[in-house]
Amino acid sequence: MHKVVIIGSGPAGFTAAIYTARANLQPLVLEGGFLPNGELMTPGGQLMITSEVENYPGFPEGITGPELVDRCREQSKRFGADHRDAVAEEVDFSGFPLRVKVEGAWLSAATVIIATGANARWLGLPSEQQYLNRGVSACATCDGAFFKDRELMVIGGGDSAMEEALFLTRYASRVTIVHRRESFRASKIMAERALQHPKITVEWNSELEEILGDGQRVTGVRLNSTIGLPNRDLPCGGVFVAIGHTPSTGIFQGHIDLRPDGYVQVHGMTGTNRKGVFVAGDCADSRYRQAITAAGMGCMAALDAEKLVEAYEAEGLLAH
Ligand code: NAP
Numbered sequence: 281m282h283k284v285v286i287i288g289s290g291p292a293g294f295t296a297a298i299y300t301a302r303a304n305l306q307p308l309v310l311e312g313g314f315l316p317n318g319e320l321m322t323p324g325g326q327l328m329i330t331s332e333v334e335n336y337p338g339f340p341e342g343i344t345g346p347e348l349v350d351r352c353r354e355q356s357k358r359f360g361a362d363h364r365d366a367v368a369e370e371v372d373f374s375g376f377p378l379r380v381k382v383e384g385a386w387l388s389a390a391t392v393i394i395a396t397g398a399n400a401r402w403l404g405l406p407s408e409q410q411y412l413n414r415g416v417s418a419c420a421t422c423d424g425a426f427f428k429d430r431e432l433m434v435i436g437g438g439d440s441a442m443e444e445a446l447f448l449t450r451y452a453s454r455v456t457i458v459h460r461r462e463s464f465r466a467s468k469i470m471a472e473r474a475l476q477h478p479k480i481t482v483e484w485n486s487e488l489e490e491i492l493g494d495g496q497r498v499t500g501v502r503l504n505s506t507i508g509l510p511n512r513d514l515p516c517g518g519v520f521v522a523i524g525h526t527p528s529t530g531i532f533q534g535h536i537d538l539r540p541d542g543y544v545q546v547h548g549m550t551g552t553n554r555k556g557v558f559v560a561g562d563c564a565d566s567r568y569r570q571a572i573t574a575a576g577m578g579c580m581a582a583l584d585a586e587k588l589v590e591a592y593e594a595e596g597l598l599a600h
Contacts, residue, residue, distance in 0.1 A: 281388040282308050283589050283598065284582075285380050287368045288395035288528075290325025291571045292561025294352035295578030296393045296585075301359035303586050308389075309356065309363045310382060316369050321528060323365060324349035325397040326562070327571060329422045336571050348571070373535045373554040376597065390598050391556045391585040394532065394544060395578060398525040398562040398569070403435065407491035408521065415498025415518045416491060420444040423518075429453050430517030433501050435488050437461065441522040442470035448520065449479040456514070458483045460506050483514075491519055527563045541566065550581040558585050 284300045286293050289311035300307040312321035322328050330345030339348075357363060370381035377388040400418035402408055408416055417423040420434075424447055432452040434445040437459035445455045457474065462484045464471040474480050489504040489511060500515040527543045537545035537553040544552060544564040552559055560581040561574035592598040 281377050281390060281598065282306075283389075284308070284391050284393060284585050285310065285368075285378075285387065285389040286393045286395060287380070288312065288321070288325065288397055288561070288563070289323050289349075289353070289363075290327060290395060290397045290561055290574060291348075291352065292397070292574035292578035292581075293325075293393070293395035294349070294356055295575040296395060296560055296582040297356035297361040297363075298352070298359065299579055299582030300393075300586060301356050301361040303582075304360075305586065305589060307356075307361050307393075308387070309361050310366050310368055310380075311363055313365050313367045315367050315531065317530070319528075319530070321367050321396065326399075329419050332421065333571060368531060371531060371535050373557050376556070378554075378556050389556075390592050391558065391588055393578070393581045393585055394529075394536075394552070394557065394559045394563060395561045395574075395581075396528040396563045397574075398527045398566075400521070401524050401526050402521055403488060403523065405488070405490060407493070408519075411491050411493050411498050411519075414496065415493065416521065417518065418521045420447045420520050420522075423520075424448050424451050427451050427518045431456070431515065432518045432520060433458055433488070433514075433516045434520045434522055436522035436524070437464040437466060438522070438524060439466045439470050440524065442466045442474040444520050444522045445474050445480055446470075446477060449477055452479065452518075455480045456483055456516070457481075458486050458488055458501070458503060460487050461485065485509075486512075488519070525562070525566070525569070527566070529563050550577060550584050556585075556588060 283305040284307040286309045297309045312323040327345035332342045334342040368380045372379040379386045428451045431454045434457045485507045486503040490502040492500040544559045550558045558581040560577040
């Protein structure tokens, strides 16, 4: 039986792996891959599409997301973590031991740490898919530099949209935020920063109806008014969708408590409603969503799992 199985490999999963490996629990890390429904769990998580991480302590010059992932992986391997390019296909948390299906076979585990992260949300327009990576993006830090001197649209009214718009002003000639209401959801400070920026304008009460293009690249957008005004076509060279994130928790539905928005319901600090099942990172956190907060929670989940393993060993349920 595995003492710890870690599902996911972003900063939360890797930090949990470093701590549990260093505590000699030989964790099995399911790094990711394709889920049975075809959805991709990207090994390394959202850091893999982050160009520069400038706010992770210890890297005063910054570090690229993929390099940070590589370094975390090496660090946990150094202490004996077993990393596999595989996903949890199914789980059974109904009793002890917990069970996780990997590559068609059920594994037993005393504890499981869920660190499956979240993915950017899309509007679901066919034109959005058609022009994905050809002018449509959900990550300004990854793709902004490709849009030098272009006019860009940012869709959304939350902090992510403000952050993306402000970041894009480094490259774009003009940034237009398209928001479906007439006030932002974003925090006051972020909203004011965006509103006061000379390169940023806002299209209030507007929804993106279609992304226009010449078949190869984006040339504009068609906006639909939410207050009954006529549709408008505006030219632009790129569209950044910033309408929030969806947690990757589908396989846990019915097995642990999830919040109505799909995030894992945390009990205490890192617990779930199932004994031995812990959670860390963006799949449980819709608020902070930072690499460092995910890493911190990964550490907490590891320490909580370690304590339970010790208790199981003392009870004779697990061999030392
Ligand atoms: P969010 O706060 O949920 O905002 C999503 C925005 O997208 C909302 O304005 C929403 O409009 C809009 N939206 C959602 N679905 C849409 C659709 N189908 N069509 C058009 N618009 C749509 O998400 P977020 O901005 O990603 O932020 C998530 C959390 O992370 C927040 O707690 C935020 O404070 C935090 N965060 C913080 C920072 C920072 O402080 N630096 C940066 C990024 C994120 P409505 O307003 O009409 O619902």
